[in-house]
Amino acid sequence: MKKTAITKDQQNALTPNAVLQDLLNGNRRFVEGIPEGSDNASLINQTTTGQYPKAVVLSCIDSRVPVETILDQAIGDIFVARVAGNFENTDILGSLEYSCNVAGSKLILVLGHESCGAVKAACDGVELGNITAMLENIKPAVRKSVNEIEGEANSSNKEFVAKTVENNVRLTIERIRTKSPILAEMEDFGEIAIVGGVYSLHTGKVMIL
Structure with missing residues (x-):
């Protein structure tokens, strides 16, 4: 069955836990190679007058992590x-x-990824333009890891990265709560x-921390 766009009533009925499980189910479908079918032309038409995404994902720009694809989400599903x-x-x-307080999303997912280039650069103290x-935004995580992982504190240490x-x-996540x-x-x-x-x-696979 083809996916249909989320309505306001459907969004209102969702719980944060249900949305998280939905995203994890989507990731499972992605891994197993059985994504849900989508009629993009129909979804475009259905979302012309409004959008009611269930979640917002904060992710890296890495081209190997196309968020909607790895979570098997369609047009109108997530910010x-x-x-x-x-x-x-x-x-x-x-x-x-905006996503949560104005548009009604129920979940914020901060999604990092394995071997992140930005994290590696921060570990190595890269300076360029x-x-x-x-990279200063990532340095607090580097400093925290120094006290938790033995060995080289740079990108050559896979465990440290x-x-x-x-x-x-x-x-x-801590700063989101503090700053907002x-x-x-x-x-x-x-x-x-x-x-x-x-x-x-x-x-x-997506592993929840």
């Missing part, structure tokens, strides 16, 4: 904000607040959930 290293800033926070300032990817997701009283209050009231995950480039 996606992307920046190298999947961290928050003022513009991203405003986008998350505007990339230098961008993996831990930094996870720490970057966790710290981003709107989202923190919505989470406290159970209106939304804020969760983190890491995507495996080797398996295609």
